[in-house]
Amino acid sequence: MNVEFTLNGTAVKIDVEPRTTLADCLRHIVRKTGTHLACEHGVCGACTVIMNGDAIRSCLTLAVQASNSEITTVEGLTADETLSPLQSSFKKHNALQCGFCTPGMLTTAHALLSQEPDADEKRIREVISGNLCRCTGYIPIIEAVLDAKPFYIKQSDV
Structure with a gap:
């Protein structure tokens, strides 16, 4: 099936099998390997990408659904x-260790702060609770997201 979408600001037109997941499409066809695969059941959040402004699990989404x-x-x-300011904040707060969950955490946090730049700690905890991290204990991640909020608040004022 032919699929067309915009990926990171660039138009993409590819041919995929109907059963190809968006995660597999991104990693193996388009070669954007920052999207990680782990559980492939939508539980861990490692495969999270942003589709039309919303954080989604790319392992549960078919590539044809991204048309x-x-x-x-x-x-x-x-x-x-x-x-980005969010990535810099993750670095500043040591909000990553092995790094496997980091792309999903970053895309989840970016989607949250883009939609809710005034999200408080409770809301941040709630949203990232769907992303599993076995290394950091989440506190540095929460601190990093809170520290990046001013950038998103400034962007929403524009």
């Missing part, structure tokens, strides 16, 4: 080779 959508992966959080 005519805007998809953002962790690679698309910045337009250049620098770190």
Whole structure:
């Protein structure tokens, strides 16, 4: 099946088998390997990408469902080779250890702060609770997201 979508600001037109997941499409066809696969049941959040502004599990989404959508992966959080304010905040707060959950955490947090730039700690905890991390204990991640909020608040004022 032919599928067309925008990936990180670039138009993509590909041919996929109807059963191909968006995660497999991104990793194996488009070669955006920042999207990680772990449980492949939508439980861990490692495969989270942003589709039309919402954080979604790409392992549960078929590539054909992404037709005519805007998809953002962790690679698309910045337009250049620098770190986004959220990524910089993760680095500053040591909010990653093994790094496996990091792309899903970043895309989840980015979607949250883009929609709710004034999200409080309770809301941040609630939203990232769907992303499993076995290393950090979540506190540095929450601190990093809270620290990045001012950038999103400024962006929403524009």
